Amino acid sequence: MNEQWRTAASATLHCLTGCAIGEVLGMVIGTALGWSTWPTVILAVALAFLFGYALTMRPVLRAGVPLRTAISVALAADTLSIAVMEIVDNAIIVAVPGAMEAGLGSPLFWGALAAALAIAFVVTWPVNKWTIGRGRGHAVVHKYHH
Incomplete structure (x- = not known):
């Protein structure tokens, strides 16, 4: 796997973490x-x-970047990635019969949510690779990670 795919996987995992929490x-x-x-x-x-x-x-704020700039960096870095991930995972969980109505104690609810997030990762990974390859998306954040 080349460096861009590894970077895209890392960016997608980062995106998945925030998306999954929310x-x-x-x-x-x-x-x-x-x-x-x-x-x-x-x-x-x-x-x-x-x-x-x-x-x-x-991490951008920890690097000493002003809040307004950090917000701009986050919007530039993650908007497309989060949007794709959210479209995919919500479409899947809504499409699974009974998942939304199953309740918090149901394996159907949690299984559908976990599967939806996993599939969203797979779909979003090449999107992030594409944006990183163009110097956009998560590539914008990398200069602040040092």
Whole structure:
């Protein structure tokens, strides 16, 4: 595997971490509150973007970059990656019959969510490779990782 694919895998894993935190939290809150599918999905997506951007901004801010610049870096680095990941994983979990209604104690809920995130990783990886190859996406963040 060449360097760009390894970097893309790392970027996708980073994206998956933020998305998974937000996605799981949103799904848990919406499901626990008995919300219908779409309000739960909207909350999960909003939290996935929030946590995804926050995880990107953390090391950038530690590098001494001003907040406004760190926000710009996070938006440039992660928006496409998070969007693809969220579209894929939410489409899958909504498509699994009964998954959204199954409840937090159900293996169907957790299995569908885990499978959706895994598939989203596989779909998003080449997207990140493409953006990194063009000096965009997560490549924007790398100059702040030192």
